[in-house]
Structures are given as C-alpha cells and as structure tokens.
Amino acid sequence: MARGGPDWQGPGYRVAVVTLVPLLRAFTRRVWRGQENLPPTGGVLVVANHVSVADPTAVAYFVHASGRRPRFLAKSTLFTTPVVGWVLSTAAQIPVQRDSRHAGKAFDAALEAVGAGECVIIYPEGTVTKDPAMWPMASKTGAARLALQTSVPVLPLAQWGAQDLLPRNSKRPRLWPRPTLQMELGPPVPLDDLRALPMTADVLRQATDRILDALTERVAAMRGEPVPAERFDPRKAAADGAAG
Structure with missing residues (x-):
C-alpha cells in the first residue's frame, strides 16, 4: 500500500481500530443505515x-x-x-489551523x-452544534467550497446518539444504559447544476x-420530530444577546 494512499493504514489507524472498535461494540448499540451509498473506491466527501x-x-x-x-x-x-496527537498524525488525519493564515492548508490537503x-469526512458546522435543541446549525461555506471544486459525490451522514455517550460539556462518558448510535448515510446531494456556475457567494450559500437541508431532514427522521422552521445561527444569537 502506498503511504497516504486510499488503502494505507498507518500505526495510529491500526491502534485506533484494535482499541476503539471493541469498546464501541461493548458499550453501545448501533442502528446503521445507508452503508450501500458509500462507494467502495474513488474520491468521496462525507458531510456529517x-x-x-x-x-x-x-x-x-x-x-x-463500511469498507473505507x-x-x-x-x-x-x-x-x-x-497519545491522541500521535494517533491522528500517524493515521493520516488532516490538521486545521483555525482562524490563521495557514487554515487554507487543510482545504488544499482535503482537495488533494x-x-x-x-x-474525506467534514463537519460543515465546524464544531459541535450550539443549537439548544442540538439541530444542525448555520455553517460556514468550507464544505460547499470543497464540494463544488470537485466532481466527487457529496454524501450526507446524519447521526444521533453520541450526545448520550458523552453529553455536552462533560468529560465522563455514560455507559449505562448503553447509548444507541444511529447513523444514516444518504445518497449524493444534488450539486451538479451549481458546479456549472461561477463560484459566487450566492452559489456557495445555496x-x-x-x-445542511439533507442532513437536517435525516436527523429529523431519526428523532421523529419536524425540521425546525429556522436554522440556528450562533453569530446572530451572539449579536442579539449583545444587543439585549
């Protein structure tokens, strides 16, 4: 296997597999759907x-x-x-230097x-959602920019249940009752019409x-709740709080 290629597994990756997979099997339940939507080979962008x-x-x-x-x-x-840093580095993960002039290096590495x-897995929200009800929140356009600069499929991965394993602002996992990790991978988000257009701010926002709509619709189905009428925007919430 070529180092860093699609099939290469560095020492950190192998260590993560042999330690974390048995723990997750032992301490969680899993409800997984849509694994057939993940192509077995070729470039793909999974957004979660x-x-x-x-x-x-x-x-x-x-x-x-799922085989990738x-x-x-x-x-x-x-x-x-x-330890964590060694695992990530030797598992060929991609560091993001947020809010710095080097932030673009991560984008270039993901594109490559x-x-x-x-x-490649990317969180469009960039961080754990700040929505009080934990819905997908308004995002920056980095994932869309990466999607539009490639012809690879962009698959939405909706997931729910990890917040029961490790709640927000907690460092201690809850192992009983065993949390259920739900995952559903959807078909590609339709973006070809936008790829044919100049990459303007409006196109990136679309x-x-x-x-985000594809993610939110699947999360709503998992939760058995309707999609919120408005997507939570942390910047707007912060501005409103400052104004109040």
Whole structure:
C-alpha cells in the first residue's frame, strides 16, 4: 500500500481500530443505515452533523465498517495532545489551523485527498452544534467550497446518539444504559447544476443550504420530530444577546 494512499493504514489507524472498535461494540448499540451509498473506491466527501466530541469516533467506526478509511479534518490543537496527537498524525488525519493564515492548508490537503480517491469526512458546522435543541446549525461555506471544486459525490451522514455517550460539556462518558448510535448515510446531494456556475457567494450559500437541508431532514427522521422552521445561527444569537 502506498503511504497516504486510499488503502494505507498507518500505526495510529491500526491502534485506533484494535482499541476503539471493541469498546464501541461493548458499550453501545448501533442502528446503521445507508452503508450501500458509500462507494467502495474513488474520491468521496462525507458531510456529517456534529452533536458531541465523541461522535468523530462513532463516525469513523461507521465509515471503517463500511469498507473505507476515513480521513477527518480535525482542529490542529488535537495533534499536539499526547497519545491522541500521535494517533491522528500517524493515521493520516488532516490538521486545521483555525482562524490563521495557514487554515487554507487543510482545504488544499482535503482537495488533494479526494482527488487521489480518498474518503474525506467534514463537519460543515465546524464544531459541535450550539443549537439548544442540538439541530444542525448555520455553517460556514468550507464544505460547499470543497464540494463544488470537485466532481466527487457529496454524501450526507446524519447521526444521533453520541450526545448520550458523552453529553455536552462533560468529560465522563455514560455507559449505562448503553447509548444507541444511529447513523444514516444518504445518497449524493444534488450539486451538479451549481458546479456549472461561477463560484459566487450566492452559489456557495445555496450549496451549503442543500448540504445542511439533507442532513437536517435525516436527523429529523431519526428523532421523529419536524425540521425546525429556522436554522440556528450562533453569530446572530451572539449579536442579539449583545444587543439585549
């Protein structure tokens, strides 16, 4: 296997598989759907909603069990954390230096990865949702920009339940009763008409909305609740709070 290629598994990846997969099998239940939508080869972009700091592990398990090696865009500070940093670095994950002039390097690395036939996982929200009810919130346009610059399929991965395994603002997992990790991978988000247009701010926003709509509709089905009438926007909420 070529180092860094679609099938390459570094030492950190192998360690994560042999340690985390048995733990997740033992301490969680899983309801998985849509694995047949993940192509067995070729570049693909998987976009997921973000409900807990534990859900990247759950998402990675789902994608790995579906036959692909996941490559995440992860905040760069994790790469300097003992043990975790070694695992991420030697598993070929992609560091993101947020709010810095180097942030574009992660985008370029992700673009190169999908072009080389890899499976890249990205959270359009960029962080765990701040929506009080934990719905997918308004996002930046990075995922849409990456999607529009490639011809690879963009698959929405809706997930729910990781917030029960590791609740918001908690460092201690809840292992009983065993939480159920729900995952549903949908078919490609239709973006070809937008790819044919100049990449303006309006086109990027349309693509972002389509991606978030696809995620939110599947999350709503998992929760058995209607889609919210309005998507939570943390910047607007902060501005309203400051004004109040």
